[in-house]
Amino acid sequence: MPCNLDMNEIGVRAKGASRVLARTSGRDRSAALRAMADALAADVERILEANARDVADAHAAGLAAPLVARLRLDRQRVDDMCGRLLVLADLPDPVGVVLEGFTGPSGLRVERIGVPIGVVAVVYEARPNVTAEAAGCCIKSGNAVILRGGSEAFRSNVAIAEALIAALGRVGLPEAGIQIVRSTERSAVDRLLTLTESVDVLVPRGGRSLIEHVNAHSRVPVLKHYEGICHLYIAADAPAELAIGVAVNSKCQRVEVCNALETLLVDAACAERLLPGLTEALRARGIALRGCERCRRIVPEMDLATEDDWRTEYLAPVLAIRVVDGLDAAVDHISRYGSGHTDGIVSLRSDWIERFVTGVDSASVMVNASTRLSGGGAYGLGAVVGISTDRLHARGPVGVRELTTYKWVARGNGHLRT
Numbered sequence: 001m002p003c004n005l006d007m008n009e010i011g012v013r014a015k016g017a018s019r020v021l022a023r024t025s026g027r028d029r030s031a032a033l034r035a036m037a038d039a040l041a042a043d044v045e046r047i048l049e050a051n052a053r054d055v056a057d058a059h060a061a062g063l064a065a066p067l068v069a070r071l072r073l074d075r076q077r078v079d080d081m082c083g084r085l086l087v088l089a090d091l092p093d094p095v096g097v098v099l100e101g102f103t104g105p106s107g108l109r110v111e112r113i114g115v116p117i118g119v120v121a122v123v124y125e126a127r128p129n130v131t132a133e134a135a136g137c138c139i140k141s142g143n144a145v146i147l148r149g150g151s152e153a154f155r156s157n158v159a160i161a162e163a164l165i166a167a168l169g170r171v172g173l174p175e176a177g178i179q180i181v182r183s184t185e186r187s188a189v190d191r192l193l194t195l196t197e198s199v200d201v202l203v204p205r206g207g208r209s210l211i212e213h214v215n216a217h218s219r220v221p222v223l224k225h226y227e228g229i230c231h232l233y234i235a236a237d238a239p240a241e242l243a244i245g246v247a248v249n250s251k252c253q254r255v256e257v258c259n260a261l262e263t264l265l266v267d268a269a270c271a272e273r274l275l276p277g278l279t280e281a282l283r284a285r286g287i288a289l290r291g292c293e294r295c296r297r298i299v300p301e302m303d304l305a306t307e308d309d310w311r312t313e314y315l316a317p318v319l320a321i322r323v324v325d326g327l328d329a330a331v332d333h334i335s336r337y338g339s340g341h342t343d344g345i346v347s348l349r350s351d352w353i354e355r356f357v358t359g360v361d362s363a364s365v366m367v368n369a370s371t372r373l374s375g376g377g378a379y380g381l382g383a384v385v386g387i388s389t390d391r392l393h394a395r396g397p398v399g400v401r402e403l404t405t406y407k408w409v410a411r412g413n414g415h416l417r418t
Contacts, residue, residue: 017175031089034086037086039163122147148192225339225388225389228257228258228259231262231330237347256315257372259372286317288318344367345366363389381397381399385403
């Protein structure tokens with residue numbers, strides 16, 4: 001069937017399913033999420049077999065190591081997907097919540113009530129866990145979802161989606177509430193970007209080229225972030241143990257993800273005291289370091305950083321380090337080179353912390369905590385569809401609450417306009 005007809009049909013089915021899902025109870029949607037978790041657990045062998053074939057093809061095609069790392073699944077990662085679905089199931093229902101309300105002098109009761117957005121399309125690369133997390137977030141919030149994963153994870157995504165779709169049917173919800181585009185052709189993505197009559201919002205999750213293409217060509221509203229050029233500022237008073245612990249975890253816990261640390265800013269007042277220990281701890285974990293001239297005067301073994309290093313999302317075991325003259329200089333660097341994703345400070349001084357929090361205009365600002373904590377789990381969201389560095393309609397992790405909008409409901413008793 002031609003791609004145009006195929007994508008139209010997917011959109012129509014999703015729109016119909018979204019209307020059904022919007023009328024379901026929170027209890028039914030939570031039951032669906034638990035069934036989806038059970039389905040993944042039951043199908044783990046089939047999912048891992050499909051993933052092994054994707055990984056083998058990725059190696060044969062010479063895909064970059066960070067991309068392969070994001071692609072690879074094991075039993076623990078499948079268990080994590082199941083766990084996130086169960087966390088979502090236990091979250092409060094965001095649909096039907098009265099966000100605000102008042103009764104006017106005439107007795108007219110006015111309320112603003114949370115409702116699903118409708119149909120959410122998610123276009124993503126490499127990470128098959130997104131299939132489960134995006135589907136879970138959308139079902140929990142009463143939305144239908146159209147999933148289009150990358151060709152490198154095609155088998156994995158289909159195996160996961162088939163388990164989730166079957167679970168919806170078993171609990172009596174429309175199977176079209178979760179659909180996966182079974183095509184690796186780019187024309188399928190391009191067609192998806194034009195489905196304004198059926199798709200209400202689109203979330204791209206992947207590399208900069210994917211997101212730029214989606215943003216440039218989509219006629220559907222987009223929630224996006226281009227890059228995760230995340231910074232950590234080590235203030236002059238930072239204790240060594242705290243600074244090293246937060247910096248190492250921010251960079252090393254997983255180097256290939258968007259909230260991993262890419263640039264470390266060290267205050268000039270503590271650079272002599274902290275840089276040797278910081279660099280030793282990072283090197284011990286296999287991180288290649290690129291420092292400014294002031295860094296290299298303290299730790300000569302570093303490679304010299306260039307202007308491009310301050311603008312680079314490595315997604316790899318590489319870290320740029322710069323010595324800065326105070327908090328304002330750190331904020332200025334982040335303002336100039338940052339991507340608005342996640343930036344943090346290590347300090348015990350409350351006045352410096354508040355100046356940093358106020359001055360840094362990012363979706364997430366971390367205080368004495370790893371940049372790796374920005375996201376669904378640590379924020380109590382369970383799972384997220386993606387991260388947004390936009391200002392409208394959502395900012396930061398896009399979870400179930402961010403996948404709702406609202407409507408106004410006015411309740412009267414024969415009230416008339418005079």
